[in-house]
Each structure stands twice: as structure tokens, then as C-alpha cells.
Amino acid sequence: MSRNDALRAARLRAGWRTVESAAAGITEHGRALLDDRQFTVSARTWRRWEGARPGWPAEETAIVIHDALGRWPEDLGFTTPPKWIRPEHHEEEHVRRREFVSVTAAALVAGPVARQHVDPALIDYFQQQLEGHYCADMFLGPHDLIGTVSAQYQLIDKLVRSAKGETRRGLLRVGAAYAALVGWLYQDAGDMEGASFWRGVTQEIAVRSRDPHLIGYALVNQAQVRTDLGDGHAVVELCEATLDDAGRLVPKVRIMAMQQQAHGASLTGERRVVDQLLDRADRLLPRVDDDLPWGNACRRTPGYLEVQRATCYGRLGLGAEASSLWAQVLAGVPETARRDRGVYMARQATAAATAREPEQAVEIAREAATIAAETRSARMRRELVTLERAMRPWHDAPVGRDLAEILAPVTDGS
Missing domain, CATH: 1.10.260 (434 Repressor (Amino-terminal Domain))
Known part of the structure; x- marks a missing residue:
């Protein structure tokens, strides 16, 4: 410009x-x-x-x-300096960091702790709870769950210190899954520092568990953070490290690594590689049959790999192709998956703007903005800010003013 x-x-x-x-x-x-x-x-x-x-x-x-x-100023085209915090958010930032320190303490409880008997049945209990947390995350968004899930991680960590043998290994595996979920919640809330910390906790516990599938899952989690940071080469390196030992991994973990590597390729502008990786992952999808309680988005999410492809295409600037894919994906997304639906719609609106269909972009943005306000998802707000940038050619037009009015409750002061 x-x-x-x-x-x-x-x-x-x-x-x-x-x-x-x-x-x-x-x-x-x-x-x-x-x-x-x-x-x-x-x-x-x-x-x-x-x-x-x-x-x-x-x-x-x-x-x-x-x-x-x-x-x-950052919403008015100025060049935002690093670490800029809007004045009205100084106190909010202080509160947020205080909460982070409190929650993070759950991963750093000093030992030793009093010994206690640990029944192996607790492993199943925490796994069942974990599935409930995944479902609640779809309805509530990150903020209301961070404290609950991290407190349960703290209890698991305490039990691990008393458990022995296979019970200890089982608790380590489920503890890694809880730490990964806390990391995801921080990532969705827009706190990349918190996300990185908890992804590191996941990696440590996965290594201690000696479970190759969990170690691969933890590496993909690290790559996911790098995707949000826009570091495509790091994403590719982490996923390649995961796939170095692909023969030992269940199909689900290999699919996760391939689709995340595709995101890395989209960040480095390699459309052909994106399609190759996602096509390989698609051929593996019918072979997913494990009973692991974590990493099941490929089972729960309708059109899982097409979601990844549409996201990558949007990142590559392929507006018309991305918009068409999003229309197919959204046709199969249930109303209960409200936050994911909002993210997808925000990305579809950006794709429409990139394809020079501003009226369609604004119409799609209406529902996405409503969902963003309800769920308080920072990930969704980031997508809507991306939409604002894509709509700048129509900033002075009536359609641009409509968009500004729609997004103001979500993006202003956020």
C-alpha cells in the first residue's frame, strides 16, 4: 500500500x-x-x-x-511496536499474569509429597474427565476451563509421585494429555507465553512416560504454537522430527504431524507440498483405530483435513478455492461445535474478501462476530482482525462501514 x-x-x-x-x-x-x-x-x-x-x-x-x-493506532494502520499494551489493559495484563502464575504453579508443586495409595482405576477416571473437558471447551471457550483443568493436572502430578509401575506410567500418559489441553486453552486465549510453558510441560511428561505416540503428539503440539507464531520453518522441522520415527507411531499421530507440517508449508508459500501432505494424511485416516484419549480431533471434527486445507489455502492467498472449501466444511459442522464454527466462518469471510467478494465477507462475519463475543476466543478475534485487513480496499465504502460496525464489539479494545 x-x-x-x-x-x-x-x-x-x-x-x-x-x-x-x-x-x-x-x-x-x-x-x-x-x-x-x-x-x-x-x-x-x-x-x-x-x-x-x-x-x-x-x-x-x-x-x-x-x-x-x-x-x-494499531487498528489505524500504524506500525505497532513490540510489547505494546493498550493503556486500558495495563491492569488487565497485571491480573492476567497473576492468574498465569497461580495456574502455572500447578505444574511446579515442590516435592516430596506425602505418600498415598494410588488405585489404578484413577487412570480411567481422569481419562473420562478429559473427554468431558474436550466437550466443555467446545461450548465454553478457554477462560472458564483453564483453572479447572490445571487443578486436575496438579492432582495427577501429586498422584504420580506416589504411584508405581504401570499405574505411574498410565498417570504420566494422562497427565501429559491434561498439560496439552491446558496449553491449548492458553493458546486459544491468546497467551502464547502460557501456551509455550504448558507445551513444554507436556513434552517433559511425554518423554518420562517413554510413550512414542505421546512424544510425537507433544512435538506436534509444539509445532502448533509455532504455527500461531508464524514460524513456518520451525513447524516443518518439528513435524519432520516426529515423522522420523513414523513406523512406531499410530496413524493418528502421523496424521497430526502431516497436517501440521502442511500448515508450516503454507507459511513458507509451498502450495504443492501442502496438498501432498494432506493427501497422504487423508489416505491414513481410515486406519485410525486406537483407543488413546487424546488427539482425537481427526475423529470428532467433521471434514478435519479439509479444514486444514482450507486454512492453508487462505494463508496462501487462494481466496476463491479457500472460500469454496469452507462452504463445504461448514455444511457439516454441527451447531454444538460453536467456537470452531466461528473460527471457520471468520476464515471463510477473509477468503471471500481475498476473492474480492466483500458483501459476502460481511454477511459471513455477522455470525462469526457474535460467536467471538460469546466465547471470548482470542484465536477468533485474531481471525477477525485478519478479516479487517483483507477488507481495507473497501474501508471507505458502505460495506466497509458495515463491517466496522459488526466487528467493533469484538475487535475494538481487544
Whole structure:
């Protein structure tokens, strides 16, 4: 882009028809808001902001921009600096980190603990509970489950320290599955630091269990975090490491590694590799017959591999192909899978925008935004922010204003 169209559109909506009137208007607003007669934004500065390299305003200027235009600078085309936290979120961030420290302590309970008898039947109990947590996650989203699941992990860890033999190994296996779920919940909540920590816990317990399937599953979990961080080469390396020992792995783990490697290939722009990996995984899908309680998305999720293909195509910029795949996928998604449905719809809307179908994108976004508000899924909010970027060519058009109104309750201040 040769200019910052997002800021220009916001200026025009505010009634500032020229750069000079915008500079005067924001200066007047800032002086009143900050009670500072020295606050000034020049026309030259505003002109730079609307250029191809707007940079980043000072923090107090960012506050004034938000108060005047109703959006933070990162939503107006500015270049967001690392570690920027919106001022209103400073206390929220403090609370979130305090909660993280509290929950993370579940994985770091100091030993030794008092010895107790551990009945092998507890393994089945925790496995049954785990399936319930997977189901609850679909309805509730991450925030309401993190404390519950991590507390159960803490109990499992305590029991492992007393258990012996096969009971100990069984509890290690189920404990790794609980740690993986906590990691996923943090990832869905947008806390990549928390996700990485718990993925590391999963990896440690998997190695201690000596279970090759669980070790492979833990590596794929690490790759999943790297996908969200946009590190395609790391994703491929982790998945290749998993598949190095493919002969020892149940088909489910091999499928997980192949589909995640496809995401890595999409991040590095390799469409042919994406299709090859997903086609190989599809041939393995009928052979999934294990009774392992974790990693069963390929069984629970309708059109599991087509979901991955559509996501990869969207990432590759193949809007029309991705949009067509999403329509097929969504036809088979039950209403009970509400959060997944919202994520898929947000991705479908972005694909429609990429295919230059803005009206269709906005119509799809209506339901996705409602689901995002209900589930508080950071993953879904990120998808909707991606949609906003894809819709920038229509920012000044009525369809662009409709989208801004639809997404405002979800993306503003998030």
C-alpha cells in the first residue's frame, strides 16, 4: 500500500476533510483531553501518518487518537511496536499474569509429597474427565476451563509421585494429555507465553512416560504454537522430527504431524507440498483405530483435513478455492461445535474478501462476530482482525462501514 488508508478513512468519518483540519482537530481534542496547552500535532506529522510508513505515535498521542477516533493506532494502520499494551489493559495484563502464575504453579508443586495409595482405576477416571473437558471447551471457550483443568493436572502430578509401575506410567500418559489441553486453552486465549510453558510441560511428561505416540503428539503440539507464531520453518522441522520415527507411531499421530507440517508449508508459500501432505494424511485416516484419549480431533471434527486445507489455502492467498472449501466444511459442522464454527466462518469471510467478494465477507462475519463475543476466543478475534485487513480496499465504502460496525464489539479494545 502506498498510503495508510485506514487512518485516512477514520479522518474522513470524523469530518476532517483535509490533513490540515485533522491536525487542528486532533490538537484541539488532545489539549482538552490532557489539559495540556502544549499538545500539538502538525499537518506534516499527520501527512506522514497517512503515508506508507506511518511509524508509531507517542503513548499520550495514541490515547488522544483513540479518544478522538474510537480506535487504537494499531487498528489505524500504524506500525505497532513490540510489547505494546493498550493503556486500558495495563491492569488487565497485571491480573492476567497473576492468574498465569497461580495456574502455572500447578505444574511446579515442590516435592516430596506425602505418600498415598494410588488405585489404578484413577487412570480411567481422569481419562473420562478429559473427554468431558474436550466437550466443555467446545461450548465454553478457554477462560472458564483453564483453572479447572490445571487443578486436575496438579492432582495427577501429586498422584504420580506416589504411584508405581504401570499405574505411574498410565498417570504420566494422562497427565501429559491434561498439560496439552491446558496449553491449548492458553493458546486459544491468546497467551502464547502460557501456551509455550504448558507445551513444554507436556513434552517433559511425554518423554518420562517413554510413550512414542505421546512424544510425537507433544512435538506436534509444539509445532502448533509455532504455527500461531508464524514460524513456518520451525513447524516443518518439528513435524519432520516426529515423522522420523513414523513406523512406531499410530496413524493418528502421523496424521497430526502431516497436517501440521502442511500448515508450516503454507507459511513458507509451498502450495504443492501442502496438498501432498494432506493427501497422504487423508489416505491414513481410515486406519485410525486406537483407543488413546487424546488427539482425537481427526475423529470428532467433521471434514478435519479439509479444514486444514482450507486454512492453508487462505494463508496462501487462494481466496476463491479457500472460500469454496469452507462452504463445504461448514455444511457439516454441527451447531454444538460453536467456537470452531466461528473460527471457520471468520476464515471463510477473509477468503471471500481475498476473492474480492466483500458483501459476502460481511454477511459471513455477522455470525462469526457474535460467536467471538460469546466465547471470548482470542484465536477468533485474531481471525477477525485478519478479516479487517483483507477488507481495507473497501474501508471507505458502505460495506466497509458495515463491517466496522459488526466487528467493533469484538475487535475494538481487544
